Amino acid sequence: MLIKKPSDIKPSEITPEAMYRNRREFIKDGTNFLAGSVGIGSSLTSLAQDGDALKARAPAAMRRSPPASWWAEKFSSIKPAPDSEPNFTGESLTPYEDVTIYNNFYEFGMNKADPATRSGEFKTEPWTVEITGEVAKPGKYDLENILKPVDLEERIYRLRCVEAWSMVIPWIGFPLADLIKQFEPTSKAKFVEFETIVDSDSMPGINSRFAIVSWPYREGLRIDEATNPLTFMAVGLYGSYLPAQNGAPMRLVVPWKYGFKSIKSIVKINFRETQPNTTWNDLQANEYGFYANVNPEVHHPRWRQDMERRLPQTLLSRRVIETRMFNGYGEHVAHMYDGMDLASYY
C-alpha cells in the first residue's frame, strides 16, 4: 500500500501563492487591528463574525440568503480552517461556481447540472431529523435544536468521486461525532445508517420512469468510521449555506471514501448492530462496496481508480492526477482497517 507521508510533499507544492499572500495580508490587517485600542478577544470574535478569517468565501453575488433567521445566527461564528492537514489542504480550491453546478444527486435528475437547475422547489425549512435504533435518546428533532450544541468550523477537504473526478471544497460544518454523542448510542450501536429525504413534489428525478434506484437513498458507516475526527457533517460551503444540489440542509462528508458515501439532505439516522444495506451496494454489489474507501489499487468495473480528473479541467490544463490511497488521508484513517483485505472489502 502506498501512503505518501506528508513530509514527502514540499510546502510549495501544496500552498498556492495566492493563499500565502492572503494570509500575509490577513496577518498585516490583524496586526493593525491589534495595534488599536481593542482587546485581543473581541478582535478575534469580530473577525470571525465578519467571516474575514475564513479561508474561502462564496463570490458576493452568489452568496445565499439564510433559509431562516436562526441559520444567520449560527453562521455568525465559524472557526476558520487550520493551516495544516488533515482539516485543510493547500491545493487550489474548486471554484464555487463549479462545486455548485456539477453534482450527482439523482433525486433531482441524472445529468450533472440537474440538481442545480431542477431543485428550485426544494424546501429545507422546517427540517426534522429522525433518530432511531440503539440510542438512549431516539426521537424526531428539529435541525435547529440538533445544531444548537455544535460549533461550526471550516474544513477544506478533497472530494473524490468514484467516477474518477475530484474537487477541493471548503465545507462549513461540525464533526459527526459531536452530533452522535447528543443521542447517547448504546453499546449495541455498531453501525450508523443514514437516509436522504424523498419528496417527489420537489425532486423530479424520483419520478423518472426508467430509474432503477429505489428511494430513499441510503448510506452507512461503521461506528468507528462515523466517530473518526475527519468525518464531518456539512451545513455550508464557501462560508455560505448549503445549496440544495450540495445536500441542503445537512449532508455527510467522509473525505477518504468515494463521494457516494457522503449522503445528502439527511432526514433519518439509525443506529444498529448489523451492517445496513446501502443504495449503490444493493444496486450493483460488484461495483460499489460498503466500505468504498478511495483505493488506487482496486479498480471499479467502469472506472480505473489510480488517477483522477481534478476539476475544473480545461482543454489546456487537463489536470489528470494520481489518486492517493484513502484520498491522501491514510495517516488518520488507515488504522481502522488494519488486518482487513481492502481488495475484498472494497
Add this chain to the structure above:
Amino acid sequence: MVRPIKPVIFLLALIPFLYLLIKALQNDLGPDPAQALSIETGEWTLRFLFLTLAITPLRQTFGIVEIARLRRMIGLFTFFYATIHLVSWMAFILGFRWFAIAEELIDRPYITIGFAAYIILFSLGVTSTNSMVRRLGRNWKRLHKLIYLASVLAIIHLLWILRTDITEAVIYGTLLIILLGYRVLRKLKSKLV
C-alpha cells in the same frame, strides 16, 4: 436539385462539432469538459449512425432516391464523431497515458465493445472511396454490412455505461430495432414473394 442539398447537409452535420469546439475554446463546457465531450460526441455518433441506417428505408419507403447520395457523407460523419469521442477519452479521461489506455481497452468490457465498434467504423470509413468500392467489388457490400454489428455494439456500449436510468438506451434501442427490423421484414417479404 441534389447539388445544393449536399453542401447544406455537410454544413449542418458540422454544426455539433463547431458548437463543441467553440464551447471548448471558450472554456464553456463546465468544470468537467472530459465528461461533457464524451457524452456529446458519443450521442452525436449514435445519431449519425442511425441517420446512416435510416437512409435506405427512407429511400425505399418514400421513393426519395436523391438521399442515397448522402449516405456516404453521413456515414463518414459518424466515423468523424466517433473519432473525436475516442480521442477525447484518451486525452481528457486518461491524460494520454498509453499503458492505461491499453489496459482499459482490454480490461473494461464496455470500452472493449465501444472500441470494436470504432474499428468497424474505421474500416468502413477507409473503404468508402470510389476506388475502394471498385477494388473490393462484391466484398465491399459484405464488409459494409458490418454497420449493423457496429450499431448493436454501440447500443451495448451505451447500456453498459448508464448507471441507473436507462431511458436513453431504451429510446436508442427502440430506434435500432425499428431500423434493423425493417430490413429483416423486407427480406422475409421478398423471399415470400
